[in-house]
Amino acid sequence: MEKDFIETIETHRGIIFxxxxxxxxxxxxxxxxxxxxxxxxWRAWKGFRGDSKISTWIYxxxxxxxxxxxxxxxRNPLNQSVSADDxxxxxxxxxxxxxxxxxxxxxINKLSEVEKAMVMLYLDEVxxxxxxAIMGITQNNVRVxxxxxxxxxxxxxxxx
Amino acid sequence: MDELNELKKIWDRSFEKEPKAPDRxxxxxxxxxxxxxxxxxxxxxxxxxIGAILIAIPLLVAILFRLTEPYFLFNTGILIxxxxxxxxxxxxxxxxxxxxxxxxxxxxxxxxxSTLMLVKFFRKVYxxxxxxxxxxxxxxxxxxxxxxxxDGQRVSSLPVFxxxxxxxxxxxxxxxxxxxxxxxxxxLKWYVKKLYDVHINKLEEIDHELxxxx
Numbered sequence: 001m002e003k004d005f006i007e008t009i010e011t012h013r014g015i016i017f018x019x020x021x022x023x024x025x026x027x028x029x030x031x032x033x034x035x036x037x038x039x040x041x042w043r044a045w046k047g048f049r050g051d052s053k054i055s056t057w058i059y060x061x062x063x064x065x066x067x068x069x070x071x072x073x074x075r076n077p078l079n080q081s082v083s084a085d086d087x088x089x090x091x092x093x094x095x096x097x098x099x100x101x102x103x104x105x106x107x108i109n110k111l112s113e114v115e116k117a118m119v120m121l122y123l124d125e126v127x128x129x130x131x132x133a134i135m136g137i138t139q140n141n142v143r144v145x146x147x148x149x150x151x152x153x154x155x156x157x158x159x160x
Numbered sequence: 161m162d163e164l165n166e167l168k169k170i171w172d173r174s175f176e177k178e179p180k181a182p183d184r185x186x187x188x189x190x191x192x193x194x195x196x197x198x199x200x201x202x203x204x205x206x207x208x209x210i211g212a213i214l215i216a217i218p219l220l221v222a223i224l225f226r227l228t229e230p231y232f233l234f235n236t237g238i239l240i241x242x243x244x245x246x247x248x249x250x251x252x253x254x255x256x257x258x259x260x261x262x263x264x265x266x267x268x269x270x271x272x273x274s275t276l277m278l279v280k281f282f283r284k285v286y287x288x289x290x291x292x293x294x295x296x297x298x299x300x301x302x303x304x305x306x307x308x309x310x311d312g313q314r315v316s317s318l319p320v321f322x323x324x325x326x327x328x329x330x331x332x333x334x335x336x337x338x339x340x341x342x343x344x345x346x347x348l349k350w351y352v353k354k355l356y357d358v359h360i361n362k363l364e365e366i367d368h369e370l371x372x373x374x
Contacts, residue, residue, distance in 0.1 A: 018175060064271045067366065100170040107167060114369045117268065122164060123171040136269025141373045146164075153163040 005045050008054060009038060015058050015124075016041075022108060022120045023066040033066060040065045052133070059121065060134050067113045107156045115149050122146065199257055199275065202282050205355070206254045209289070213247045246289060253285065269370050276363040283356040287348055294344055 009016070016037050024030040041061050048057055111119060114135075121131045132139045220240045224233060257278075266274065324332065 014175065021174075060267060063268055064266075067268060068272060068275050068363065101174060104167065104170045104174060112369060113366055114268075119164070119167070123168050134267055135370065136267030136271075137370055138374060141370075144373045150163055153167060157163050157166065 005042060008058075009041065012055060012058050015055060016062055018120060018124065019059075019062040019066050022116050023113075033069065036069060037062045037065045056130055056134060059126070063117045063120075063134065067117065103157060107153055110152065110156050111149065115145070115152070118142070118145055119149055119153075199278065201359075202279065203254060203257050205282075205286060206250050206257065209286075210247060210250050210254065213243050213250070217243050217247070242293070246293060249289075253282070269367070272363055272367050272370065276360065276367060279356055279359055279363065283352055283360070286356075287352045291341075291345060291348055 016034060019037065020030045020033045024033050041058065044061050048054075052060075108116060108119070117135065118131060121134065126134070128139050128142050132142050135142065137145075217240060220236050220243065224236050224240075227233075227236070
């Protein structure tokens with residue numbers, strides 16, 4: 001069972017990695033969250049009945065862990081000037097890319113926990129139907145929230 | 161959705177490279193790691209309470225062998241019974257918590273609601289159990305221990321009470337208990353608020369945000 005689990009984690013590591021980066025942009029916090037998500041996935045693994053896609057299940061467990069985990073961030077990025085070295089979302093190798101990452105980082109940090117989850121799912125091209133199932137809200141609610149998020153992001157990105 | 165599309169382009173570029181595959185040995189270690197989720201924190205609190213009671217019970221048993229006056233036996237016996245009941249209750253709740261890993265498999269809204277209910281319930285348990293056990297544990301021995309010994313002499317662990325008229329001594333003990341209960345109540349309110357209310361407020365905020373357009 002452990003072997004199957006480890007293989008699943010390896011296959012879907014991208015989802016866990018994205019959730020971690022969405023909720024903890026700094027590497028040191030990210031490691032803690034990553035470990036917590038994997039531990040939580042393992043605990044829940046025995047109960048996975050296969051009635052949803054494995055990716056949907058991983059999103060659900062990972063987002064639940066990130067949202068209700070209340071990790072204290074070692075440094076609060078909102079109170080700091082953002083440095084592209086801190087962001088480190090990927091190995092930024094040129095100026096334009098660093099600027100992009102800075103925009104992404106600032107935009108993410110202005111969003112609430114729920115909004116972060118929804119934006120992440122949207123950016124990962126998860127359908128509204130699946131977003132609705134993962135979040136436990138109606139599809140109409142998903143649409144309204146996405147509209148509000150768009151407004152919010154528009155304001156944030158206009159500054160850049 | 162221009163803004164989101166723009167963000168999506170940045171997002172996709174950011175994750176062009178697949179993250180490095182995690183070390184298999186490290187993953188195997190992680191599966192046995194204890195969680196730092198709110199439920200994990202509740203379990204930690206319960207384990208601390210259980211540990212404290214597990215230390216207190218043998219001490220009380222030791223007292224039973226040292227103080228053989230009948231009502232010291234009676235009082236200590238009651239304390240042991242109360243502590244043992246608390247221990248059973250705490251163990252029962254700890255087992256309950258061990259089984260709720262499935263919350264994380266629910267959708268976000270259900271999971272937030274379940275966690276919220278659970279944290280609220282444990283806030284009550286933690287508050288009332290401590291509020292009752294602390295003054296009870298410390299002063300019950302004195303209250304009931306204060307009385308008449310087998311040979312008609314008053315017995316108390318606090319010499320000051322032995323020289324006071326019975327009713328006055330009893331009133332004084334009563335007053336001390338009320339004051340201590342009051343002080344402990346205020347302290348516990350503050351402590352529990354500090355320990356749980358931040359989580360509860362945050363969970364309520366998320367719950368509200370999720371349902372505002374339902």
